Amino acid sequence: MIPAELIQSTARVLMDKAAIEIPQDYLDGLQRAAETEDGDLSSFVLRAMLENYEAAKEDRRAMCGDTGVPRWFVKLGNEAQVEGGMVALEAALRRATAEATNSVPLRPNRVHPLWRTDHDNNVGIGAPEIEYGFEPATPEYGGAWIDLITVHKGGLFGTDYRMLFPSDGIEGIKRFYLDSLMAFGKRGLACQPAIIGIGLGGSKDICMTLGKRASTLRIVGSRNSDPKIAQMEDEFKELGNSIGMGAMGFVGKNMVIDCNIEVGYCHTGGMPMSVHAFCLSSRRAVARIHADGRVEHRTDPDWFTPYQRRETVDWPAHQEAAE
Amino acid sequence: MSIREVRLSTTPTPEAIADLRLGDIVYLDGLMYTAREGVYMRALEDKANIPMELPSQSAANFHCSPAAAIREDGSYDMGAVTATASFRFAKWLPEWMAKTGAKLIVGKGGMTSKDYRDYFVPNGAIYLTTVGYGTGALLGRGVERVEAVHWNEELGLAQAMWVLKCNKMGPFIVASDLQGNCLFERENAKIAENIAQAYEGTRPATLKRYGETDDRSDEVI
Known part of the structure; x- marks a missing residue:
């Protein structure tokens, strides 16, 4: 049983990391691009961006002023349970989003499409989006875990x-x-x-x-x-x-x-x-929360597993050990 | 071509503006205010009094909403700062420039050369684009302090008029000049020469759309 409070505190950390720390895979890719770029203006831009990622981390400041529209992808191991149930999980993610908007700070981008009402916290009707996926238990991790993934993408x-x-x-x-x-x-x-x-x-x-x-x-x-x-x-x-x-x-x-x-x-x-x-601010952050309270941070969502791409009618609820 | 770096006041002299060349890198000093659709509508359509002395306090209009918060004690927490795409504001800019004497329009992606010729050049104004986009942390560092936030109650944090004290804030790139030339259109023209080879062997969609262009030298703005 995973406490809703742990989900909220982990989600809060993820919001911070996503906004501030460029993921290493994208950074490596951009560095390779900067090395090969020979257009004078486009080279200048790439160098400025690399400097910007450093400044963001040093200052603990969002890397881009447009902090996107924060959203959540939640992947649940087949045996995952949340204290208070899924309504508590969603409340935890909405609270973390609102808190982080004020404390990082993020730009309160989310408004009503017609009335332009802004709650100044990135929470509103359908915001943040929360999408779900499920995964069979594995010999390595079992099935009592939750992956929280936040993505801050421009819109x-x-x-x-x-x-x-x-x-x-x-x-x-x-x-x-x-x-x-x-x-x-x-x-x-x-x-x-x-x-x-x-x-x-x-x-x-x-x-x-x-x-x-x-x-x-x-x-x-x-x-x-x-x-x-x-x-x-x-x-x-x-x-x-x-x-x-x-x-x-x-x-x-x-x-x-x-x-x-x-x-x-x-x-x-x-x-x-x-x-x-x-974009140039490819912001994502991921954490796996285990039933025993352990939290492991990473930047690879690892969303597209064989199970997510399955073509067959049936699939075993427990994945066999790899040979 | 070597890239030239320039420091520029947010209340620049006509000579300083005339000296700028497309592609120059600019760092700003002085007061700059944010104004985008919310401020334009309130000032120009609702005829609210602009709560600053313009252009004497600032001739620099930033198309921006910062990632910033107002604390309970009234102090400001300024995080990252980047611009939003400016082409959507063409509807209000001629009147805004006439009313406020803005000489520097600072934003994302510039305007068309027609906009520059029609109302930038006659007003002695040029366009500065942010870099990236966006160098939010670098620009945030260039904000020495928040002088004021106007119309926050009426417009919300993202649309409010933020008055920022800039200290070597940048980088920005000069994207128009007093002849009405457009940096982005110059780059588009160079790129257009090569497009055909990238498109070789592709085919247009079977199902068409109303209003669609198949001329890749066109823009969507």
């Missing part, structure tokens, strides 16, 4: 959705991918170089969800478990970096730090596609 530019069809083929997928990079890359509206997430398939809403999760819940350097999709990821990364556009839409060669693709089965007549850009 205005760099994302698009389109219904494509089988007749559009890979050529059509590439076209929409490039169009999204061009449209939102100019003037740096997408705050690139970014982790580009592509969602393919699912229904419309799930297509968006897949792409968003591909950009935010997979780290730089990870590859899809389907080798042919993994190859597409490499190819699309290279394609995006061949446009000749860099940071802020200046001439340059680094637009895409990595490209992650996630798929879901879709209607037989369609091939829906979404594109998402996780």
Whole structure:
């Protein structure tokens, strides 16, 4: 049984880490980009960003003034239990979000879409989003744990959705991918170089969800478990970096730090596609809370396990030990 | 091309502005105020009195909401500071400039060269873009103190008018000049020469959209 109080205090720490500490995988990717960049203005931008991450950590100050729209992904081991139940868990995450908004401080970005009401705490109708996943018990960790993942992603530019069809083929997928990079890359509206997430398939809403999760819940350097999709990821990364556009839409060669693709089965007549850009402030933080009260922090959400990508009807509730 | 660094007052002389070149890196000193849709609507549409002496106190309008909080004792906790995309404010900027004498519009991503020619140049104003985006922690360090927060009750923290005392605050990049040239459009034109090779072998979507362009030299702003 995991105490709701421990969830709240852990979530509070995660909000702080996400806003202030750039994840190492993205930092490594950006450093590699800075080394290869030869456009004078785009080089200057990348160097300024690297300096900015250091300043944020030194000052314990948010790395970007637009601290995004904080959201939560919660993954529950198959035997996880929360004291007070799931309503208590959600209350803990909403409290942590409100507290962190005031104490980090974060920008109170969340407002009512029509009345523009701002509670100055990033909490409101449907905010923060809380999404759930489940995972079979493993020999190593058992099943009585909870992963808390917070993602602070900007919200205005760099994302698009389109219904494509089988007749559009890979050529059509590439076209929409490039169009999204061009449209939102100019003037740096997408705050690139970014982790580009592509969602393919699912229904419309799930297509968006897949792409968003591909950009935010997979780290730089990870590859899809389907080798042919993994190859597409490499190819699309290279394609995006061949446009000749860099940071802020200046001439340059680094637009895409990595490209992650996630798929879901879709209607037989369609091939829906979404594109998402996780920006120069690719903010995520993760902690696993165990039933005995241990808390382990990390920056890899490790969301897309074999279970999350399963194709079969059934799946064992307990995963076998690895050989 | 070597990159030139310049320190600039937030109440700059016409000569200092005329001296700026596209791509210069600028650090600001003096008072700068934030104003975006909330402030524009309140001042220009609701005709509320602007609670500052403009432009004598500041000629620098920042399209920004900081990640900051007001403590219970009335003190301020200033965290990170970055800009929001400016193109959405073109509707209010001509009137705002005429009313406040703003000479430096500071934000994200600039405006179109048409905006620059139509009302920046006649007002002797130029555009400074933030870098990244965004160097929130670096810009936060450049805020020596918060002088005041106006209209917080009416507009909320994110839309309020924050008055910031800047001390070598930056970096910013000069994105327009007094001839009405636009840094981003200059870069777009250079990039446009190469686009065809990246698009080679792709195909337009079977299902079209109303109002869609297939000309990649266009912008979406």
